[in-house]
Amino acid sequence: MDGLFDLDLGPGETRRPSVLVVDDEPSILSALRRMFRKEDIDVFTAGSGAEALELLAGQPVDCVISDMRMPEMDGAQLLEQVRNLAPQTVRILLTGHADTASTIAAINRGQVSRYVHKPWNDNELVLVVREGLQTKWLAEERERLEELTRAQKEELTRLNAELEDRVKARTSELAQTNSFLELAHKDLRTTFLNAVRSFSTLIELRSPAIAGHGKRVADLARAMATKLGLSPSDQQDIVFGALLHDIGKIGMADADLEHSWAKLDLPARKRLQSHPHKGAAALMGLAELKNAATYIKAHHERWDGAGFPLGLAGEEVPVGARIIAICEDFDELQIGLLTGSKMTAAQAREVVLRGSDKRYDPKLIEIFEAVLDDPNWSSERGRFVGTEALRPGMVLGRDLHAASGVLLLAAGFKLDEPMIRQLREFELAEKKPLAVAVMDAQPLAQQSPAQQQQGQQMAQEQQQQ
Structure with missing residues (x-):
């Protein structure tokens, strides 16, 4: 014991x-x-x-x-x-x-x-x-998470107020900054997302083997939800659930987390099977995560009803949980958390496809294949380029921040000519270059040596920040 x-x-x-x-x-x-x-x-x-x-x-x-x-x-x-x-x-x-x-x-x-x-x-x-x-x-952990959320919201509110004061004091040459602030702060869910991302790293601190697992699952889940045509709010709830799907493992023993599922004995498996319920319970006090908690609780249910904790089957399992189940298994197969040995993406894909109509919703498996075959989707989240290399139609692979830490544009934003112009004007006004991570960017081989060198330097600076 x-x-x-x-x-x-x-x-x-x-x-x-x-x-x-x-x-x-x-x-x-x-x-x-x-x-x-x-x-x-x-x-x-x-x-x-x-x-x-x-x-x-x-x-x-x-x-x-x-x-x-x-x-x-x-x-x-x-x-x-x-x-x-x-x-x-x-x-x-x-x-x-x-x-x-x-x-x-x-x-x-x-x-x-x-x-x-x-x-x-x-x-x-x-x-x-x-x-x-x-x-x-569980009660103390819930209070701690709520306090962390409140503290981060207060800090972001304070930073927003300071930045708005600075913008008002600047000359008309810096008026474009207001549009970035309005865009960054229009939806409070962006602020909440920052807190959720912090929560998602808690379980990953317990084991280096799963570093980045929640982010990768969330990226793929977002792409599937988008291709399925779900509403933006439903997509966001699914991303929250994907980021936090393993948060119920925080209180578990290291021995239960250090081994793959295939190497765990029956008592350890039973202990591990309690994490969906614990994760949902830890989030029940946060209204913003109500739907995400539902997905977390059901993400180990199966299409054929042989899953846990409730043995739900078919469309009884919430669609968000069905999406997360596919994305989680696809990533865990590649990092060795299911079988104990790592697979290539192609091998993991084949294993997931064999689970269609048994572990997974066959219609969602079709969506899963369509996303992986889409050349516009990338788990690498783009490469860093300078503003001179930006072109209309490019999509941000990561959140874009100013040197001060202010969020300018969120990941997934599709650039157009007016926004590219505003980014360049903002860069000139701040006198600090922006490093922008984009997908569908100009191929590296087509960039000039100066552009390649500048992109590499800015990538290093941004990663250090």
């Missing part, structure tokens, strides 16, 4: 969970301490409610298990005070079968998480504690 109680408290901060056991009978305390001896968990004991409160004042814990009947301060009174001191602490009450009225009082006053009748079953009590700690972790 090693690792089952490990808590991941965010980047750079981990610790073992802790439990405080409170009972006026030393034999009960000894029994409970022995019960947790094999678990990766810190156990503290207290012989009375007053002693427990004194310990909590200097040593916060994740879970309190208290007996109901104790002199001076009973379990209901203690858990009520624990609730006031640390509302997030998991509260569990041990009661006798004759303590019904007291148990009801504890539920009403202390809002206990669970109550367990004495004598207890060790395995049952361990499971109760484990479920309580997992629920506590």
